[in-house]
Amino acid sequence: MSPETKPILTVSRLVKRFGGFYALDGLSFHVVPGEILGLVGPNGSGKTTAINVISGLYAPDDGEVAFDGAQAGGIASHRLVHRGINRTFQVPKPFLSLTVRENIQVALAYGHAAGHAAATPPSMAELLDEYRLKEVADRPAADLNSAQQKMLDLTRALATRPRLLLLDELAAGLNPAELDWIAGRIKALAATGMAIIVVEHLMGFIEQITDRVIVLNAGKEIFEGTLATAVREPQVIEVFLGGEHAA
Amino acid sequence: MPDTSKHLLFILAPLVVVFAVLPGVYQNHLLLFNFVIFLILAQGVNIIYGFTGYLPFGYVGFFGAGAYGFAIMVMHLQTPAPLAVLVGGVVAVALGLLLTPLLRLSGAYFAIANLAASLAVLHFVANPALENITKGPYGVSLTGTFNPTDAYYAAIAVLALTLGGVVYLKNSAFGLALQAVREDAVSASMAGVNVVKMRVIAWLASALVAGLAGGIYAWYVSVFYPDNVFSSDFSIFAIVFALFGGVATIIGPIVGVLILYGIYNLIGFTTPQYFQLIYGLLIMGLVLFLPAGLVSLATRRGWNVP
Amino acid sequence: MTYALVAGVLFGLYFSLVGIGLNLVFGVMRIVNLAHGDMLMLGAFIAVGVVGVFGIDPLFAVPLAFVVFVLAGLLLYWVLVPRLQGSANPEMLSIILFFGLSQVIEAVTTIFAGTSERSIQSRLLGTVFTTIKVKWFGGKAGGAGPIQILGQGFPAPWVIAAVTSLIAIGLVYLYLYRTRLGTLTRAVMSRRDEALATGIDVDRVSAAAFGIGLGLAAVAGVFAPFMFGSVTPAFGADATVTSFAIVVLGSLGNPLGTALGGVVYGVFYMLVQTYLSSWADLLPYVLLILILLLRPSGLLGRRVRVA
Numbered sequence: 140m141s142p143e144t145k146p147i148l149t150v151s152r153l154v155k156r157f158g159g160f161y162a163l164d165g166l167s168f169h170v171v172p173g174e175i176l177g178l179v180g181p182n183g184s185g186k187t188t189a190i191n192v193i194s195g196l197y198a199p200d201d202g203e204v205a206f207d208g209a210q211a212g213g214i215a216s217h218r219l220v221h222r223g224i225n226r227t228f229q230v231p232k233p234f235l236s237l238t239v240r241e242n243i244q245v246a247l248a249y250g251h252a253a254g255h256a257a258a259t260p261p262s263m264a265e266l267l268d269e270y271r272l273k274e275v276a277d278r279p280a281a282d283l284n285s286a287q288q289k290m291l292d293l294t295r296a297l298a299t300r301p302r303l304l305l306l307d308e309l310a311a312g313l314n315p316a317e318l319d320w321i322a323g324r325i326k327a328l329a330a331t332g333m334a335i336i337v338v339e340h341l342m343g344f345i346e347q348i349t350d351r352v353i354v355l356n357a358g359k360e361i362f363e364g365t366l367a368t369a370v371r372e373p374q375v376i377e378v379f380l381g382g383e384h385a386a
Numbered sequence: 387m388p389d390t391s392k393h394l395l396f397i398l399a400p401l402v403v404v405f406a407v408l409p410g411v412y413q414n415h416l417l418l419f420n421f422v423i424f425l426i427l428a429q430g431v432n433i434i435y436g437f438t439g440y441l442p443f444g445y446v447g448f449f450g451a452g453a454y455g456f457a458i459m460v461m462h463l464q465t466p467a468p469l470a471v472l473v474g475g476v477v478a479v480a481l482g483l484l485l486t487p488l489l490r491l492s493g494a495y496f497a498i499a500n501l502a503a504s505l506a507v508l509h510f511v512a513n514p515a516l517e518n519i520t521k522g523p524y525g526v527s528l529t530g531t532f533n534p535t536d537a538y539y540a541a542i543a544v545l546a547l548t549l550g551g552v553v554y555l556k557n558s559a560f561g562l563a564l565q566a567v568r569e570d571a572v573s574a575s576m577a578g579v580n581v582v583k584m585r586v587i588a589w590l591a592s593a594l595v596a597g598l599a600g601g602i603y604a605w606y607v608s609v610f611y612p613d614n615v616f617s618s619d620f621s622i623f624a625i626v627f628a629l630f631g632g633v634a635t636i637i638g639p640i641v642g643v644l645i646l647y648g649i650y651n652l653i654g655f656t657t658p659q660y661f662q663l664i665y666g667l668l669i670m671g672l673v674l675f676l677p678a679g680l681v682s683l684a685t686r687r688g689w690n691v692p
Numbered sequence: 693m694t695y696a697l698v699a700g701v702l703f704g705l706y707f708s709l710v711g712i713g714l715n716l717v718f719g720v721m722r723i724v725n726l727a728h729g730d731m732l733m734l735g736a737f738i739a740v741g742v743v744g745v746f747g748i749d750p751l752f753a754v755p756l757a758f759v760v761f762v763l764a765g766l767l768l769y770w771v772l773v774p775r776l777q778g779s780a781n782p783e784m785l786s787i788i789l790f791f792g793l794s795q796v797i798e799a800v801t802t803i804f805a806g807t808s809e810r811s812i813q814s815r816l817l818g819t820v821f822t823t824i825k826v827k828w829f830g831g832k833a834g835g836a837g838p839i840q841i842l843g844q845g846f847p848a849p850w851v852i853a854a855v856t857s858l859i860a861i862g863l864v865y866l867y868l869y870r871t872r873l874g875t876l877t878r879a880v881m882s883r884r885d886e887a888l889a890t891g892i893d894v895d896r897v898s899a900a901a902f903g904i905g906l907g908l909a910a911v912a913g914v915f916a917p918f919m920f921g922s923v924t925p926a927f928g929a930d931a932t933v934t935s936f937a938i939v940v941l942g943s944l945g946n947p948l949g950t951a952l953g954g955v956v957y958g959v960f961y962m963l964v965q966t967y968l969s970s971w972a973d974l975l976p977y978v979l980l981i982l983i984l985l986l987r988p989s990g991l992l993g994r995r996v997r998v999a
Contacts, residue, residue, distance in 0.1 A: 196572065216575040225576060234569035236780075237562070245566045248559035250578035292573075299578050441784055487985050493783045494724045498936050499984045505933065506977035515970050618929075622791065629788060659802040666795030673789040674772070677779045 144171045147334045148193065148303055153202035153212075155188050155358075162188040164358035165202065172302065175325065175335045177345045177366065180355035181378060186338040187229060188358075190305045193336075194226045195219040206303065220250055225301035229308045229338075231292035233280035240267070240276045242291055243298050250299025266294045269324070286313055303334045310344045322348050342366065354378070390557045393692050397636055398549045401425075405542055415534060417651060419606055422541040424647050426599040427624035428631075428639035429548045434592035435625070436633030437555050438585055439568035440489065443497040443621055444504025447485075448478040448593045450616035452600025454511055457526040458519065467531040471540060471601035478597020481507065482590045489585050504616065512612035525611035528604065537606035544602060548595045552636050556692065564588055565634065623647070626665070630672055632679025636692045641680055695844050696966045697959060702846060702854040704958020706912070706919055708951040709857035710931065711938035712864060713908035715950045718939070719881040720901040721773065723786040727794035729931030731761060731906050734797065735913020736923040740810045750817050750914060754856065757910035765906035768793075769899040794928055801925040811922035817849045817915075849918035860911060861951050867904070868947065877901055881946075937980045 146169035155163040163185045170176045178186045191197045193204055198213035205211060211219060234242050243266055251260070267273045270290040275283060280291060289309055296304060306325070310318055318341075325348055329335050339345050345352060346366050354362035354369055356378045362369050369375050405422055409415050427449065434440050455477030459470040488499050514522040555561030564584055566574040571581045600615060607614075623646075631642030646665070653661045676682055681691045714728040738760070739753040746752075776782050776789055838845035868874040876897045880887040888894050916923050916931070942953025960979065964972045 194576065215580075216572075217578050217580050220576060220578040228573070232570045232573040234566045234573065236569060237565060241562055242566075244559065245563050245574070245579065246577035249563055295573070295577055299576075439784075441787060443787070488981070491984055494718070494787060495940075495984060497724075497784075497787055498940065499981050501933065502937070502977040502980040506974055506981065509974040509977070513970060513974065625788070659799045662795050663799035663803070666792045666797075666799060669792030669795065670772075670789055673779075673785050673792065674775050677781075677785055 144173075146170060147172050147207055148336075149203075149205045150189070150193065151203045151205075153189070153192060153204065154200045155185075155192055155197060156200050161358050163192065163199075163202075166355070166358060166360060167202075168353050168360060168363070170303070170334045170336055172332045172334050173329050174351065175329050175337060175349045177349035177352035178336060178338045178355060179340075179342075179345060179352055179366075179369075184355040184378075185358040186355055187307055189355075190226055190307050190336070190338060193303075194224055194305055217249075220299050220301075223300070223302035224305070225250075225296035225299050225303075226305035227289065227292045227296055227307055227309050229311075231285070231288040233283070233288055233291045233295070235281040236279055238277050238279055239272050239283070239291055242280055243267070243294055246295045246298035260300060261297060266298060270294045286317060289313070297328075301333065303336070304328065306335065306337045306339075308338055308340065310339055310341050318344055388557075389692070390553060393553045393556065393636055394550070397640070397692065398546060398553060401549070401640065402542055402546050405545070406539070409535075409538065415538065419534070419538050419541060421643065421647060422538070422545050423599050423603055424623060424627060424643045425640060426541070426545050426548050426595055427620060428627040428643050429545075429552050430592040430595040430599070431624045431628040432552060432633050432635075432639045433555065433588055433595070436628065436635070436638075437561060437564040437568065438588040440500075440585075440589070441497040441625070442500050442592070443625070444500035444502070444618075445592075445596060445624055446616055446618060446620040447500070447504030447507045448481060448596035449600035449603070449620050450504070450511065450612070451481045451507060452478045452597030453604035453610065453615040454520060454526075454600075454612075455597065456601035456604040457528060460528050460531050461521075461526065462519075464530070467533065467536065467605050468540065470531070471598060471605060474601025474604070475594050475598040478593045478600065479590050481597075482593030486586055486589065489582075489589060501618075501621075504618070504621065508612055508616035511616070520612075523612060525609065525614075526604075528608045531605055532608040534606050537602050540605070541599070541602045544595065544598045547598075549636070551591060551595070556634075556636050560584075626669055629679055630668070632681030632685075632691070635679075635681050638679050638681045638691070645680075694842055696962045698841050698844065699846065699850070700959030700962035701955055702850045702958070703919070703962060704955035705854040705857040705861075705951075706850075706915060706954070707934070707938050707958050708942075708954025709853075709860050709908065709912040709915075711935045711942070711954055712861065712947050712950045713905035713912070714932075714935045715939045715942070716864070716901050716908070716947045717905040719947060720877060721777075721786075721898050722783050722884070723773065723776070724783065724790065725905070726787055726790040726932055727797060727928070728790075728905075728909055728935050729933075730794045730797040730801075730928035731909035732913035732916055732931045732935075733801065733923055733925060733928040735761070735910030736916040736927070737801065737805065737810065737913075738910065739914040739917060740812060740923075743812050743816055750812055750917075751852070751856075753914045754911050757914050758907040761910035762903040762907040765903035766899050768906070769902040773898065773902065774895070794932070798925050798928055805925060807924055807926070809922040809924050810917065812917045814847060814849045814918050817852055817918055847918075849915070853915040853919060856911070856915070857954075860908060861948075864904075864908070864947060873897065873900055934976070937976045940980055941983055 149169040151167045153163050153166040154161065166185065166189060178189060180186055192199050195214055195216035203210065203212055206222060206224060240263065243263055247260060247263065267276050270293060272287065272290055272294065275287060280288065283291060293309065310321060313321060322344060325335060337345065337349060349366065351364065352366045352369055353360050354375050361378065362372050362375050405418065408418050412418065431442060431445060434442050452474035455474035456470045459465040459473045465473065485503055488496055488503065491499055511520045512523045516522055555564065563574065563579045566577060567579060567581050567584050575581050603615065604610065627642035627646050628639040630646055631640065632638030650661055684691050710732065714725055717723055717725045735757045738757045739750040742748060742753040742756065743750050772789065776786055779785050839848050839851045868878055876892050879892060880894055880897050938953045938957045939950055941957055942949035961976065964975050
C-alpha cells in the first residue's frame with residue numbers, strides 16, 4: 140500500500156441533517172488509491188449516511204466532498220458513477236425480474252460515459268466467473284439467495300469500473316469460507332489501485348482487510364488509525380462497550 | 387439472425403401485412419380500424435407501464451389531445467390530414483412534457499394523478515368558453531378531410547412505428563435500462579443510468595403514439611364529441627389488453643388485443659352488460675391467477691417469449 | 693356567500709364520509725379500491741329498495757347497508773386480498789383487480805336493475821324524526837321542511853346526511869383511538885412490515901378495516917340519491933374519482949385527514965359552482981394534481997410518496 144499518494148477522495152466537515160437530527164456532524168477524512176479504509180461505529184453513527192452522501196444519494200447540507208480533485212457533493216448518482224464512484228447496498232437491490240446477466244449488462248452499457256478514460260471494461264464472463272454467478276447467470280435475480288444477491292450487487296458496481304468503491308456491510312450474513320474468499324477478492328481489487336471504503340460490523344473482517352479505520356460516533360470522527368490501536372483507545376471502548384452496557 | 391430482425395420479420399411484418407390485406411376480404415372496416423387503434427394503444431401502454439412501471443390510468447388524455455390537435459389544425463388552418471396527424475402527435479408530446487412532473491409520483495399516486503389529468507384535459511377541451519377554438523361540448527365535424535381508407539393505412543403505419551419501437555426496447559440496452567429503472571431506480575442510477583431522462587423519454591414516446599393514434603382516429607371518424615375521444619374506456623381497454631397478454635413483451639399486448647377485443651366484438655355490442663361481466667371476471671381472474679399475463683403460461687415453462 | 697359556505701360544509705362533511713372508507717382500506721392494506729364508488733352505488737340501491745319495498749324512512753337503510761357491507765367486505769377480503777398481497781406488486785395490481793370488481797358489480801346491477809335512473813323523494817328522508825315529533829309534541833305530519841342555518845334554508849336531507857357523516861367519522865375516530873383493534877389498525881397503517889414482525893394479526897386487522905371501509909361506503913351511498921339527485925349503476929365510476937380527490941386532499945393513508953379533505957373539497961366545490969361555474973368541472977382535477985405535486989403528503993399527511 141502506498142499511503143503517501145494523493146487522496147482520490149477527500150471529505151471535509153461534512154454535515155447531513157434529517158430534520159433536527161445530525162446524521163453527519165462535521166465528518167472529515169480521505170482515502171488514497173489502493174487503500175482499504177474501514178468505517179466503524181455503533182448503529183446510527185453515520186456510516187451509511189456517509190456512503191449515501193459520497194455516492195450522491197443525498198446532497199450534503201454543508202461541507203465538501205472532493206473526488207479526484209473535483210467537487211462531488213450533491214451531484215446526481217449516475218454522474219458520479221460515470222466519474223468513477225460506485226457502491227453496494229446494505230440490503231442488495233438488484234433488478235429482481237431481470238436475469239443476472241441482464242442486471243450486469245445494464246451496468247456494463249450505462250456505467251461509463253463517453254470521454255472518461257478508464258481501464259478496460261471487465262467482461263461479463265469474468266464477472267460472472269469471479270463472483271460465482273455463472274451457474275445462475277440466466278435466472279431472474281429474484282431467484283438468488285442473499286449471498287448471491289450481494290455478489291450481484293458487487294458485480295453491478297464493478298461493471299462500471301469504479302476507482303472508488305464503497306462497500307456497505309457486504310460481509311454481513313456470509314459464512315466463514317465465503318468471508319475469507321470475499322476478503323481475498325477485495326484485497327485483489329485494491330491491489331489494482333482501486334480505493335475501497337468498507338462499512339462493517341464484523342471486526343475480524345475489518346481487521347483482516349483494512350489498512351486504516353475511522354471510528355465514527357454521532358456523525359463525527361472520534362479515532363483514526365489501525366484497528367489494533369483503536370481497540371485500546373478509551374474513547375472508542377467507551378462508545379462501543381459503554382454505550383452498549385448503558386443500553 | 388439477431389433477435390431484432392427475427393422480431394421484425396416474424397411479428398411486426400406479418401401483423402402489418404395481415405391488417406393491410408384484410409380490408410379487401412373483410413367488410414367491417416371500422417372494426418379492423420378499431421383493432422389497429424387498440425393495438426397501437428396497448429403497445430403505448432406497454433412502453434410506459436411494461437417497461438417503465440407507470441400505470442397510465444389517464445392514457446386517453448394523449449389520445450384525445452391528438453384528436454383535438456388534428457381537429458383544430460383542420461378546422462382553423464385547413465391543414466392536410468397527414469400533417470394534421472403529425473401535429474396531433476406533437477400536441478400529445480407537448481401535453482406529456484407538461485405532465486412530466488407527475489413522474490415524480492409513484493405507484494397509485496401516479497395512476498390517480500394521470501387519471502385526473504386526463505379528466506382535466508377533457509373538461510378543458512369541452513368547456514363552452516372555448517367554443518371558438520375547440521367547439522366545446524358540441525363536438526367537431528371534419529367532413530373536408532373524411533377519408534377512411536387513407537386513415538386506415540396511416541393507422542397501420544403508426545402501428546408499424548409503434549411495434550418497431552417496442553422491438554427496439556425489447557432488444558436494446560436502452561430497453562433493459564428502462565426495466566432496470568422500473569425495478570429499482572436507485573440501483574439503476576448506480577448502474578450509471580440517468581433515471582429521470584429515461585423515464586421522460588419513455589413517457590413522451592408513449593404519448594407520441596397515442597397522440598398519432600388520436601389524430602388518425604379523428605381523421606377516420608371525422609365527427610366526434612369530447613366525451614368520445616376522451617372516453618376512459620380507451621385507457622382502461624388499452625391497459626387491460628396489454629396486461630392480459632403480458633407486458634414488457636412484444637407479443638403480449640398483441641395477443642391481449644386480439645383475444646379480448648375479439649370477445650368484445652362478439653358479445654359486447656348486443657349485450658354490453660354481459661360483456662362487462664365477463665370482462666370484469668376475466669380481469670379479476672387475471673390478477674389473481676396470472677398477474678404476468680397470458681405469456682407467463684409460457685415463461686413459467688422456461689420458454690422465451692419475445 | 694354564506695349559502696355557498698354552509699352548503700359547502702354540509703356537502704363537505706358528506707364527502708368526508710364518501711372518501712373515508714377508501715382511505716381506511718388504502719391506509720391499512722395499500723390497496724386502491726377502485727370499486728369503492730360501486731359500493732356507494734349499491735348502498736344507494738339498498739336505500740331505494742328499503743323505500744320501495746317497505747315504504748319506510750330510508751334512514752333505516754343506514755344500519756342495514758352497514759351490516760350487509762361489513763359482512764360482504766369480510767367475505768371479499770378473504771377471497772381476494774391474501775392472494776393479491778402475495779403477488780409481486782400488490783399496490784399496482786390492486787388497482788386493476790378492483791377495477792375488474794367494479795365492472796362486475798356494475799354489470800350485475802345493470803342486468804338486474806336496468807340502466808334507468810333511481811331516485812327517492814327527498815321528503816321521505818327523516819320522516820322518522822317528524823313522526824316522533826308529531827307523536828310527542830303534536831303538530832303537522834309530513835316530510836321535513838328546509839332547515840334554517842345562519843338565516844338560510846337548506847334541504848333537510850343535506851343536513852341529515854352531514855349529521856350522519858359527522859357521527860360516522862366520530863365512530864371511526866373512537867374505533868381507531870379507543871379500541872384495541874383500532875390501535876392495532878393504526879400500528880399496521882404506520883408500519884406494515886414491522887407490525888407483521890411484532891406478531892400483530894395483520895390479516896384480522898386488515899379484514900376488519902376492509903369490512904368497515906366497505907360498510908362506510910355503503911352508508912354514504914344511502915344518501916347519494918339525495919345529494920346527487922339520482923343514481924344509476926354507472927354512478928360508481930364518478931363516485932370513485934371524486935372519492936380519490938377528497939382522500940388525496942386530506943392525505944392518502946390517514947382516514948381522519950379525509951374529514952378535512954372532504955370539507956375543503958365541499959367548500960371549494962360550492963364556491964366554484966357559485967362563482968365560476970363554467971370551469972367547475974375542471975377544477976377538482978387540477979386541484980388534485982396540484983396537491984399531489986406541491987404538497988405530496990396531503991393537507992395533513994407526513995408520508996413521502998415520491999418515486
